Amino acid sequence: MLMVENLVKKYGKFKAVDGLSFEIEQGHIYGFVGPNGAGKTTTMKIIAGLLRPTSGRVVVSGTDLSRDPREVKKKIGYMPDFFGVYDDLRVDEYMNFYAGVYGIPRQEREKITNPLLELVDLTDKKEAYVDSLSRGMKQRLCLARSMIHNPDVLILDEPASGLDPRARIEMKEILKELKDMGKTILISSHILPELAEVCTSIGIIEQGKMVVSGTVEEILRKASRKKTLRVKVLGDMEPAVKYLQEQPSLTGVAAGSDYIDADFDGDGAVLAGILKGMVAGGIPVVSFAELEGSLESIFMHITGGGEGNAV
Amino acid sequence: MRFNPIIEKELKIKMRSWKAPALITVYLVFLGLIIFLNFLGTRLLSPYDYGQFGPSTALNSYNILAVFQLLLVVFITPAMTGSAVSGERERQTLDLLLCTNLSTHSVIIGKIFVSIAYIMLLITASLPILGTVFFYGGIRITDILLLFAFYIVTALALGSIGIFYSTLFKKSSVAMVMSYLTVLFLLFGTVIVYGIWVRIFMRYSTTPVTLAQTMAFMFPNPLYGFGSLTEGMSYNIPFFGDIFRFGFSMYGGSQYAASAPVILGITLKPWMANIGFDIFVSILLILISAYRIKPVKGLWRKKRVKSGELKVESEKTV
Ligand SMILES: Nc1ncnc2c1ncn2[C@@H]1O[C@H](COP(=O)(O)OP(=O)(O)OP(=O)(O)O)[C@@H](O)[C@H]1O
Numbered sequence: 263m264l265m266v267e268n269l270v271k272k273y274g275k276f277k278a279v280d281g282l283s284f285e286i287e288q289g290h291i292y293g294f295v296g297p298n299g300a301g302k303t304t305t306m307k308i309i310a311g312l313l314r315p316t317s318g319r320v321v322v323s324g325t326d327l328s329r330d331p332r333e334v335k336k337k338i339g340y341m342p343d344f345f346g347v348y349d350d351l352r353v354d355e356y357m358n359f360y361a362g363v364y365g366i367p368r369q370e371r372e373k374i375t376n377p378l379l380e381l382v383d384l385t386d387k388k389e390a391y392v393d394s395l396s397r398g399m400k401q402r403l404c405l406a407r408s409m410i411h412n413p414d415v416l417i418l419d420e421p422a423s424g425l426d427p428r429a430r431i432e433m434k435e436i437l438k439e440l441k442d443m444g445k446t447i448l449i450s451s452h453i454l455p456e457l458a459e460v461c462t463s464i465g466i467i468e469q470g471k472m473v474v475s476g477t478v479e480e481i482l483r484k485a486s487r488k489k490t491l492r493v494k495v496l497g498d499m500e501p502a503v504k505y506l507q508e509q510p511s512l513t514g515v516a517a518g519s520d521y522i523d524a525d526f527d528g529d530g531a532v533l534a535g536i537l538k539g540m541v542a543g544g545i546p547v548v549s550f551a552e553l554e555g556s557l558e559s560i561f562m563h564i565t566g567g568g569e570g571n572a573v
Numbered sequence: 574m575r576f577n578p579i580i581e582k583e584l585k586i587k588m589r590s591w592k593a594p595a596l597i598t599v600y601l602v603f604l605g606l607i608i609f610l611n612f613l614g615t616r617l618l619s620p621y622d623y624g625q626f627g628p629s630t631a632l633n634s635y636n637i638l639a640v641f642q643l644l645l646v647v648f649i650t651p652a653m654t655g656s657a658v659s660g661e662r663e664r665q666t667l668d669l670l671l672c673t674n675l676s677t678h679s680v681i682i683g684k685i686f687v688s689i690a691y692i693m694l695l696i697t698a699s700l701p702i703l704g705t706v707f708f709y710g711g712i713r714i715t716d717i718l719l720l721f722a723f724y725i726v727t728a729l730a731l732g733s734i735g736i737f738y739s740t741l742f743k744k745s746s747v748a749m750v751m752s753y754l755t756v757l758f759l760l761f762g763t764v765i766v767y768g769i770w771v772r773i774f775m776r777y778s779t780t781p782v783t784l785a786q787t788m789a790f791m792f793p794n795p796l797y798g799f800g801s802l803t804e805g806m807s808y809n810i811p812f813f814g815d816i817f818r819f820g821f822s823m824y825g826g827s828q829y830a831a832s833a834p835v836i837l838g839i840t841l842k843p844w845m846a847n848i849g850f851d852i853f854v855s856i857l858l859i860l861i862s863a864y865r866i867k868p869v870k871g872l873w874r875k876k877r878v879k880s881g882e883l884k885v886e887s888e889k890t891v
């Protein structure tokens with residue numbers, strides 16, 4: 263349905279997108295995750311026809327974007343990360359305007375916009391001026407706007423950013439409905455767990471490159487294979503860190519504020535051995551536990567830390 | 574052809590707010606005041622002086638109105654289009670338009686049309702005032718139509734200049750300042766350039782310098798075209814045509830040679846040249862502006878896909 267192949271976008275020498283490839287099948291939701299500046303917005307703008315890639319290919323249900331951009335734009339609905347509204351329009355007029363932009367005849371506009379407003383739960387705000395809407399409402403309005411020409415593919419750039427938890431849940435519900443409608447969706451976020459709930463597949467991107475890509479199950483499986491050990495000791499952590507670093511089955515030993523984390527490969531027996539060694543070495547172990555493998559932790563691991571829950 | 578949605582939307586917004594009727598009212602009151610002052614000047618309203626209201630007073634009023642409305646066109650159009658595109662960019666609504674399949678030409682033309690329409694509304698609203706003058710005779714309906722056509726073309730050209738700057742600069746304020754500087758150049762800069770040109774021409778020319786040889790520099794000047802618009806009509810707006818002639822002689826040109834060139838049997842009047850220039854510039858700037866805001870220009874060339882396998886596989890699934 264949507265295929266991106268070897269996409270490259272250079273700004274001077276800097277590669278904002280560096281050979282990105284992925285594919286989304288019809289009716290699937292593909293979560294695009296990455297830290298700030300990873301190249302998510304750049305990729306999405308290219309797909310939406312707003313930015314010219316340096317090289318690469320974008321194909322939307324059989325049509326090559328570089329060959330027939332106007333045809334592709336008909337099939338794509340795009341919701342940017344930052345957007346404005348014409349504040350002196352009413353909600354229904356706002357929708358009518360974009361319907362007109364897509365060439366929908368006047369008498370058919372209501373028939374199209376009403377169900378969309380219903381979908382995003384703005385029916386009772388129809389006559390309100392757009393600038394009187396809350397941020398969450400504006401975001402939902404923009405989502406409804408992006409679907410006005412009934413596109414097959416939706417490109418949603420952080421649709422949940424800046425929303426409170428309740429509005430996030432509402433947005434998630436809308437996404438599920440869209441999925442049921444058979445829309446193919448590319449959605450970006452900083453927050454991996456949030457995406458995991460709605461997405462069928464996930465791609466983690468960093469510095470313009472795809473780091474991990476696969477179905478949510480695959481990625482969760484990878485997450486559970488990757489285990490993290492967290493140790494807490496009483497008093498001086500120095501000897502414990504030193505001891506853990508000497509263990510062959512442990513990598514990436516790092517001291518936190520009052521704990522030490524390490525990645526480990528192996529089974530319970532290996533862990534038991536390490537614990538035994540520590541106790542025998544006179545290190546006052548307070549807690550010794552395996553952390554749950556979570557999407558968040560792989561994300562942090564892959565992207566080398568950062569603000570996991572910033573939006 | 575479908576109706577341009579931008580025109581529909583913006584006119585709706587503009588006409589709905591209280592500003593439009595308020596502006597029209599203020600404008601008409603202002604025009605009325607000017608006419609009133611003009612009458613005062615003729616002592617028509619003085620109880621001691623039996624001045625006469627006749628065609629000359631009426632014509633005078635008409636001229637004043639005509640000049641005033643030209644100034645309106647010249648100084649308001651750039652303000653209306655100067656922020657048209659940059660304003661959308663600043664408001665972050667431009668991308669929402671560009672990701673649709675609406676052509677960038679429609680966006681640009683819609684924006685220009687709206688600003689012209691607004692000014693034309695003001696001018697049309699003043700028609701009744703012009704009409705009162707009309708009844709005293711001295712002007713033909715064709716004069717008024719020509720005047721209107723001249724306003725529209727001038728607004729089109731200045732609107733195109735405004736919108737061009739608005740696509741060139743990210744900030745509306747910069748675009749606006751540049752538009753006004755350009756308008757000032759058209760009004761006064763051309764006169765200076767023209768003067769310099771006449772001087773240079775005179776130095777190297779062995780025959781007397783004629784208007785026809787040098788007037789091209791004044792073609793872009795709306796005041797120049799406007800001044801000539803009234804030439805040969807039953808009335809005359811003395812100011813602009815004369816100031817130009819005065820300038821010409823002052824710069825050293827020969828008064829006697831001040832005849833316009835004849836092309837294909839038609840005497841090329843400055844207003845014709847001016848309108849021609851305006852239309853040319855408008856078309857050019859509209860095309861450039863539409864091209865400038867196009868996010869992806871032309872079709873980008875497909876680079877060879879490195880792995881042939883990947884390509885085959887992906888094409889299968891599309
Ligand atoms: N016009 C531009 N000129 C130069 N560099 C740019 C331009 N636009 C984006 N970049 C760079 O491209 C990189 C990718 O930016 P992009 O906006 O795609 O990231 P992102 O993944 O969307 O980040 P965020 O999570 O903050 O939205 C950034 O390093 C950014 O600085």
Ligand SMILES: [Mg+2]
Binds near residue numbers: 302303304343
């Ligand atoms: Mg972004």
